[in-house]
Amino acid sequence: MDRLRIVGGQRLQGAVTISGAKNAALPQIAAALLSPYPLELTNLPDVTDVENMLGVVRLHGAEITRSAHAAIIDTSAAISKETSYDTVRKMRATVLVLAPLLARFGHARVSLPGGCAIGARPVDMHVAALAALGARVAIENGLIVASVPNGLTGTRIVLPSPSVGATETAMMAATTAKGETEILNAAREPEVADLAACLSAMGARIEGAGTHRILIAGDTNWHAASHDIIPDRIEAGTYAIAAAITGGQLELTHARLEHMASVVQLLEATGVSVWPGDRGLIVSRDRPLKAADLTTEPYPGFPTDLQAQFMALMCCAQGASLLRETIFENRFMHVPELMRLGANIKLQGTMALVRGGEKLHGAQVMATDLRASVSLVLAALVSEGETIINRVYHLDRGYEQLDRKLRLCGADIERLGA
Numbered sequence: 001m002d003r004l005r006i007v008g009g010q011r012l013q014g015a016v017t018i019s020g021a022k023n024a025a026l027p028q029i030a031a032a033l034l035s036p037y038p039l040e041l042t043n044l045p046d047v048t049d050v051e052n053m054l055g056v057v058r059l060h061g062a063e064i065t066r067s068a069h070a071a072i073i074d075t076s077a078a079i080s081k082e083t084s085y086d087t088v089r090k091m092r093a094t095v096l097v098l099a100p101l102l103a104r105f106g107h108a109r110v111s112l113p114g115g116c117a118i119g120a121r122p123v124d125m126h127v128a129a130l131a132a133l134g135a136r137v138a139i140e141n142g143l144i145v146a147s148v149p150n151g152l153t154g155t156r157i158v159l160p161s162p163s164v165g166a167t168e169t170a171m172m173a174a175t176t177a178k179g180e181t182e183i184l185n186a187a188r189e190p191e192v193a194d195l196a197a198c199l200s201a202m203g204a205r206i207e208g209a210g211t212h213r214i215l216i217a218g219d220t221n222w223h224a225a226s227h228d229i230i231p232d233r234i235e236a237g238t239y240a241i242a243a244a245i246t247g248g249q250l251e252l253t254h255a256r257l258e259h260m261a262s263v264v265q266l267l268e269a270t271g272v273s274v275w276p277g278d279r280g281l282i283v284s285r286d287r288p289l290k291a292a293d294l295t296t297e298p299y300p301g302f303p304t305d306l307q308a309q310f311m312a313l314m315c316c317a318q319g320a321s322l323l324r325e326t327i328f329e330n331r332f333m334h335v336p337e338l339m340r341l342g343a344n345i346k347l348q349g350t351m352a353l354v355r356g357g358e359k360l361h362g363a364q365v366m367a368t369d370l371r372a373s374v375s376l377v378l379a380a381l382v383s384e385g386e387t388i389i390n391r392v393y394h395l396d397r398g399y400e401q402l403d404r405k406l407r408l409c410g411a412d413i414e415r416l417g418a
């Protein structure tokens, strides 16, 4: 199993190309199953989650023509078959094939994703949304079994909370329903709006994506389509923090300020400068870091997917900061690992109190999930001496060529074989 070796102390300088958004790509690959016509996706990030999701649609009969950062997905010969636990276990987002399979074929069987590292992550809102559209949905022997012999019917769906995945499930299913569907309390994440843009390119008629109220016309006339995936705001935020933590300056090519307002606002509160450049965003720090508090929230609030990275940053700030995680109940697994590097953090329930300013020093640490792992990379960049990060496959799920991108900006980082 690959490991990363990082020797801290280099200020990062240069440009980083931000890849396409993993969390936008995954539902769009699933959405290809809705229509019998080919869907071309461009700006597709080269990460293992994307490969796994392409594998899932291939399992359902899709033909995929792959080129660098693009894929044409032809599902004209697709079938609905069971999506096994073995497939879902690798990546929870595979549950996103449930709605397209049900909508296109009238039946679907997808293994229940298990509780994972960052929380229990139930799928009750996905199930309720499909039931509201007229599907019979049951949980049988660890499978979500859904059927709707006479097709889905448009309706009003009120989500109990703005779940990203449940909004995407409801939106995809509603495109094939008879009549209009209204989703209230919808998630407003840019990835939801990008799925709507992709579905619209495929022929769907959707209004309001990116707001709390989405209207989907139903009865879509599908056609062949091409869609360019938005840049990854979480990858961009991660490199912004890399510039900040090392006291360097990075140009984040393709990063979009309009997707990152809460992140930029918080970084500025810590003394980091962020400004738009010709090709994206420029992030720089030449002053001591100030402590700042953070609460994770649904978009446009501060994303949970950047909480671990921000915690690494606060380990290097002057003063104490309070970080509150409100989205996932178990998203502090990076804390004991950051403490192995010398961080001073106290955990109480959903709060972490970080007392910054302790000198960090290299150690052996364990990656536990995608964002926890990258927070260890960030801390290692400023730790004295050598840090070895084990279980790097977590990083490969969502960061394209992380070690290479960092090395090109001056980091002392190498990938070690097993």
Ligand SMILES: CC(=O)N[C@H]1[C@@H](OP(=O)(O)OP(=O)(O)OC[C@H]2O[C@@H](n3ccc(=O)[nH]c3=O)[C@H](O)[C@@H]2O)O[C@H](CO)[C@@H](O)[C@@H]1O
Residues within 6 Å of the ligand: 023, 024, 026, 093, 119, 120, 121, 122, 123, 124, 125, 126, 127, 161, 162, 163, 164, 165, 166, 187, 191, 303, 304, 305, 327, 328, 329
């Ligand atoms: C592939 C993808 O896009 N993943 C992102 C997506 O995950 P995902 O779509 O799984 O996240 P959700 O927005 O659905 O989850 C938010 C909260 O709702 C809960 N919940 C969700 C569905 C449900 O049926 N019942 C329920 O209780 C979850 O356990 C969690 O506590 O949004 C999260 C929140 O921004 C991000 O951290 C993930 O990176």
Ligand SMILES: C=C(OP(=O)(O)O)C(=O)O
Residues within 6 Å of the ligand: 023, 091, 092, 093, 118, 305, 370, 371, 398
């Ligand atoms: C939690 C994440 O992904 P997923 O929802 O696919 O587990 C993430 O991208 O940080």
